[in-house]
Amino acid sequence: MLSRTPSRAAAAAKLAPAGQRHGLARVLSKAGVCSRTEAARRVLDGRVSVDGRVVRDPEFPVVAGRQKVLLDGLPLTAPRRLYLALNKPRGLLTTVQDEHGRDTVYQCFEGAGLPWMAPVGRLDKASEGLLFFSNDPEWAARLTEPSTGPLKTYRVQVDAVPDAALLERMHAGIEDEGEHLAAHSVQLLRHGERTAWLEVVLDEGRNRHIRRLLKALGLEVLRLMRVAIGPVPLGELGKGQWRELSEAELNALQVASKVPHATERD
Secondary structure (H helix, E strand, O other): OOOOOOOHHHHHHHHHOOOEEEEEEHHHHHOOOOOOHHHHHHHHHEEEOOOOOOOOOOOOOOEOOOOOEEEEEEEEEOOOOOOEEEEEEOEEEHHHHOOOOOOOOEEEEEEEOOOOEEEEEOOOOOOOEEEEEEEEHHHHHHHOOOOOOOOOEEEEEEOOOOOHHHHHHHHHOOOOOOOEOOOOEEEEEEEOOEEEEEEEEEEOOOOOHHHHHHHHOOOOOOEEEEEEEOEEEEOOOOOOOHHHHHHHHHHHHHHHHOOOOOOOOO
């Protein structure tokens, strides 16, 4: 059972399962204090010591439970594990920092006083909707595992009205840049004379999966919104707003992330 407020013993175990050997940057990342990239930067800056000696090698091997790791002179402590849902607006990048200074999803959390949080999966700049964040790397890894991660549901507006044959081709899939892109399921929700709204469900999410799939089939995406991840819907969450996932939602996601996907193609 997933818990948002782990016991002291559980937090310590998550920090460093005894006897396991990991690179120093990974140890910091698994503790939930920062991302792996930021952890490597802190190690290189000389801010981390192992058994009283400053170590500047991010891959320096550390045996969990046997060595004392300090960051800025303080022992690693696991922050409270957080699991957040954000309604990502269009125009924001899913990254911590952008080299060109463009706006990122992290501006939605400004002033909240949150610990380091990482996005669980991605939505591209032009896409919007439900996006999870967490400081629990193991939980995030389970949700993003292609074979068992939860299904993801999207509402997609396209620049034409696809017929049944085209919808079936979306389900059957296409080959693009050496990858098989397909929809787990797809249905026509409504349409006008020139545009239509589709519901597209993915069982795995490759880079720009839906946009590439539809482009290969001659359709242009006008709007793309993720409305559910597994059993968790976007609901009435406002643009740029976020909330903590409930205990019931965490438990439902745990179940959804253990069941292998069954598709009509199998």
